[in-house]
Amino acid sequence: MRILIELPTWIGDGVMTTPAIENIVEHFQISDVVFLGSKNCLELFKYHPNGKQYIELKRKISFFKTLSDIGNFDYYFSFRGSTRSKIMKFFVKSKYKFQFNKMTFSGHQVIKYNQFINQSLNTNYIAGKLKIFKSNVKPNSPNKLVGINPGASYGSAKCWPLKKYVNTINKLPKEFDIVILGGPNEIDIANKIVEGVSKSNRVISNYAGKTTVSELINLVSNLSLLITGDSGPMHIAAAFNIPTIAIFGPTFSSQTSQWKNENSVIIEKTIECKPCMKRVCPLGHHKCMEDIYSSEVVAEVHKIIN
Numbered sequence: 001m002r003i004l005i006e007l008p009t010w011i012g013d014g015v016m017t018t019p020a021i022e023n024i025v026e027h028f029q030i031s032d033v034v035f036l037g038s039k040n041c042l043e044l045f046k047y048h049p050n051g052k053q054y055i056e057l058k059r060k061i062s063f064f065k066t067l068s069d070i071g072n073f074d075y076y077f078s079f080r081g082s083t084r085s086k087i088m089k090f091f092v093k094s095k096y097k098f099q100f101n102k103m104t105f106s107g108h109q110v111i112k113y114n115q116f117i118n119q120s121l122n123t124n125y126i127a128g129k130l131k132i133f134k135s136n137v138k139p140n141s142p143n144k145l146v147g148i149n150p151g152a153s154y155g156s157a158k159c160w161p162l163k164k165y166v167n168t169i170n171k172l173p174k175e176f177d178i179v180i181l182g183g184p185n186e187i188d189i190a191n192k193i194v195e196g197v198s199k200s201n202r203v204i205s206n207y208a209g210k211t212t213v214s215e216l217i218n219l220v221s222n223l224s225l226l227i228t229g230d231s232g233p234m235h236i237a238a239a240f241n242i243p244t245i246a247i248f249g250p251t252f253s254s255q256t257s258q259w260k261n262e263n264s265v266i267i268e269k270t271i272e273c274k275p276c277m278k279r280v281c282p283l284g285h286h287k288c289m290e291d292i293y294s295s296e297v298v299a300e301v302h303k304i305i306n
Contacts, residue, residue, distance in 0.1 A: 022128060027123060228244065250281070
């Protein structure tokens with residue numbers, strides 16, 4: 001049995017496919033899965049015990065050549081519904097082909113992905129916990145670690161203002177060391193936060209733009225607490241039940257909140273223009289984020305650690 005799985009583009013979406021993918025593996029009792037997708041999303045599955053091949057879809061390389069090189073499959077599941085993926089599905093050499101359509105399903109994104117698999121296989125599997133396999137690397141810090149993830153690949157509308165992160169960090173208990181997370185596009189944001197934080201008796205490690213996805217997974221899995229927006233690291237934290245304060249702005253928390261993490265707290269405001277689902281605030285006021293105060297976040301921190 002040979003199965004090809006096309007992963008979503010974003011890391012967060014990739015994490016949310018994991019219950020559905022584990023159901024595929026369980027259903028077929030297979031050991032030969034080929035993962036296809038973006039570089040970052042592929043790395044999420046780097047240590048998956050059933051992953052036998054990882055094929056990166058690059059923008060500048062024809063997927064026709066890619067598909068001709070990987071051979072035939074028994075089943076093909078695509079968790080993407082883009083035009084490119086729809087065209088690619090036509091050329092995949094597989095007896096059975098299934099493609100996710102976000103308009104067909106409802107509820108949390110994890111549920112949607114799992115419903116897609118149930119519909120494809122005519123099954124009734126439940127969506128279990130998120131599952132990420134990792135290398136077991138421990139941090140050097142002897143203290144508890146608080147992760148701060150200020151950015152979001154989706155766009156600035158998902159980002160809580162920098163000054164609020166600075167205020168929050170300055171009010172955190174001194175026994176915590178601070179770890180700043182972020183991708184290559186968030187280095188400037190992270191640097192500004194570090195510059196704004198009072199460094200007295202405070203250890204701050206800035207990893208923005210310095211980690212691979214595998215290294216990010218190890219960092220997040222060893223945190224005592226994560227403060228973040230709706231992002232990939234938020235979903236990684238959920239897979240390891242890391243206590244998390246998730247700050248939601250323009251997106252549906254009911255659809256993309258942490259899945260099955262009992263240690264998760266959502267902070268969001270109800271305003272008439274929310275959720276707009278825009279990458280940048282279309283009204284220019286960003287009230288869905290501006291109206292959330294650092295004092296609210298700090299209060300939740302103390303509830304978690306006490």
